[in-house]
Amino acid sequence: MNNPLTHFNEEGRARMVDVSEKSVTERIATAQGTVYMQPETLRLIQEGRIKKGDVLAVAQVAGIQGAKKTSDVIPMCHPLLLTGVDIQFEEYPEPGAHGLSSIGITATVKVTGQTGVEMEALTAVSMAALTIYDMCKAVDRDMFFNQIGLTYKTGGKSGTFTRQNVSEV
Amino acid sequence: MNNPLTHFNEEGRARMVDVSEKSVTERIATAQGTVYMQPETLRLIQEGRIKKGDVLAVAQVAGIQGAKKTSDVIPMCHPLLLTGVDIQFEEYPEPGAHGLSSIGITATVKVTGQTGVEMEALTAVSMAALTIYDMCKAVDRDMFFNQIGLTYKTGGKSGTFTRQNVSEV
Amino acid sequence: MNNPLTHFNEEGRARMVDVSEKSVTERIATAQGTVYMQPETLRLIQEGRIKKGDVLAVAQVAGIQGAKKTSDVIPMCHPLLLTGVDIQFEEYPEPGAHGLSSIGITATVKVTGQTGVEMEALTAVSMAALTIYDMCKAVDRDMFFNQIGLTYKTGGKSGTFTRQNVSEV
């Protein structure tokens, strides 16, 4: 009887799964996440972009580099020759019931290879979120990240996966 | 008039803030986050730990290494000589209203230095969460992360910060 | 007359050998090594795995990440898209003539590419051995590593290589 968690060998120790028999296909993955913050914090980010100090430009670079570093920072991830990485930010200044504004982050990663890029997309979102926190923490230490998850993947044996929104609890 | 986002120079370009005048103090930071998953996924993780294939042991290593890599992956973070990193997992098998189980991640990082370790604690939590996702994605692609944020910091000019829970939206 | 050490150019300076004319084949390499220690040290490792503190789980992660980092740490190694990495530990509690117990480490690495993965397998073994040392050095500073070498490789122009044991001196 196999362990359904395929990342373990017969001794129950972690391994980098053997994908040498998998076929090389084009694979795409998209992940999302949201950074919640005080409305004043978002206002500073928006002003900075126009005038001086573009927080999201730095977060963009961090997210793209994060995608490339995935196999270095996530222990069982395979190295991959990413063919494209893009990150989009969407700003929600209007405070919700909780009184907070937010920035939505969407990362899309492409590869032609034997394994998918879900982790690369999720790592890109996480790094972009962490960088936003880092650059604004002097004014808003209470920022937090929610709903970081996969929203789309295609390619590979398991086919296409889609969901509208990462579920809220 | 200064930009309250201190990570920018007079030209409005990002910089690594000059902390050379800050005093060297002991600094501690704690961050938290939660990974939501199907109850069956948590059951597999728990079984694996006992019998074969300890997901959280790998996530623990990834989180600790993530803390050490923070200044490499977050562009404006200062390099720091971390003196201690610890990560705790708390398992919540009982499904909530949403029908999901969860694992809470808490990372605590220490340093004696001129700048704090908030980002190191947050990065450790993010890396541990990503690794849990990676190792269980074959059985549960819908896993997601919520409430990743800072819960405690001490040391440095801004003093001590505490909150009970990272706010839920 | 050529230098039989192919890693040098005509000026006698090191180069990363040009493999662009080599054919892409599936390649596998296995390397081994042994960590010698006090019987009491091995007993602590074995107890830890059952109850608390699994040294070999951390060494396993370090070995797998080491395989992925090979082209970063060994100057003339080519970057490769490893398709699989696995590590096995074998415990020998029975002290030999020298009064020491030991742990055998075996790493197997796979790739489909233009150059082999001997160095990746050897680096994985070395990193796993170093991590065992690190985690036990507080109780046994005299631990040492022996017989680290290649035991098997296949694929590529030079064909298959096998040996039973890395020679003892």
Added chain:
Amino acid sequence: MNNPLTHFNEEGRARMVDVSEKSVTERIATAQGTVYMQPETLRLIQEGRIKKGDVLAVAQVAGIQGAKKTSDVIPMCHPLLLTGVDIQFEEYPEPGAHGLSSIGITATVKVTGQTGVEMEALTAVSMAALTIYDMCKAVDRDMFFNQIGLTYKTGGKSGTFTRQNVSEV
């Protein structure tokens, strides 16, 4: 009752040990190891140094960089500001009973800090040995490493440790 393997927390999970209470002292560590090879292989290395293609110059660089990368590749190692790294090679062309020549590697690492540099010295030796293997494997795939261990350390609470030779089995 504590786990004598201090790298584990109360839950039995790995941690980077808290050294924040340790005093800052000057610390030095020396490690050794031996690479065994065919006499002809050593002859090629020696000729190369004189005429063209200095294997040991590359291994030297790899060893020094390896010392600096230790906290990146060994999961529970603390980052440290190494103040000095040096590596010596000693050549033994005269074949032993086993008919093999050898190169001895000695690495010495210094730091002023809260934790020792044993792992940095051992990692430097391992990286230098791996690089020698890499650069000569085209002519001698049977090379192997023996007796990699610590021979000296000083500084820190546990004081000075010395041994003449890493024990042979």
Added chain:
Amino acid sequence: MNNPLTHFNEEGRARMVDVSEKSVTERIATAQGTVYMQPETLRLIQEGRIKKGDVLAVAQVAGIQGAKKTSDVIPMCHPLLLTGVDIQFEEYPEPGAHGLSSIGITATVKVTGQTGVEMEALTAVSMAALTIYDMCKAVDRDMFFNQIGLTYKTGGKSGTFTRQNVSEV
């Protein structure tokens, strides 16, 4: 008789110089360099900043991260806890005698430590220049870098060094 190139040991092999006896002082270094390009290329960079696609914002991040990576990429450099990194760009749209426009890059790095940050400042300039090239090479493959050198350093035994301009040949 000593080798005036202090980076070599008695055997003539490279080493990371022992700085453990040097005193800890505040040290600052500034380096400069110039990227030459077609006037049209500079125009595109300037337009991008205002409207869409800020090349220099990416180069800024690359330069800052480059400063932090110096001890990883320059073999004999000591690891250092940089306390500040800043980069300035100056644009010269007016074509010179040669018909080219240019961007001047100035990087300033600070540390409190036992060795200087000249290499960190020079690495920051080089990484920023390379990133400008990368992002504009689709429109101007002939871009090149000139006069990359140190313009200022202070702190440490050798005192203060200043020059107006990196010499032109």
Added chain:
Amino acid sequence: MNNPLTHFNEEGRARMVDVSEKSVTERIATAQGTVYMQPETLRLIQEGRIKKGDVLAVAQVAGIQGAKKTSDVIPMCHPLLLTGVDIQFEEYPEPGAHGLSSIGITATVKVTGQTGVEMEALTAVSMAALTIYDMCKAVDRDMFFNQIGLTYKTGGKSGTFTRQNVSEV
């Protein structure tokens, strides 16, 4: 109307360009650069190579490793499986009109892939130049780098590019 700087998405934010539709071809790039120094400095380098302390052997290793690190240090560069890297140094002891000697650096990089290796060749030259500076700065802080640029590339849709010398200003 498109931004001719293809590294930006529709929002004007940086992206790693999507090359998934590009064909896989063999690609080669060559870059050059020159390090200017006092005649006495070059004399020390030349003596060192013969007798003790080979500066250029270390620079060679740094350049080759730099080529492999390109996608890690240049934010929008794609990861690539380099199949070959070689670096040549040419020494010009005869002082020019300015009274300086120089070392020319030429790096050639090969890949079979979907995007070119211009950045890898330029990064290799930059890292080699920085390493020469590092190892000689104790005797000649005024060294500087000039004419770092691309001299040749082939493969890919844009075809072959050649120039005799990187233009001097």
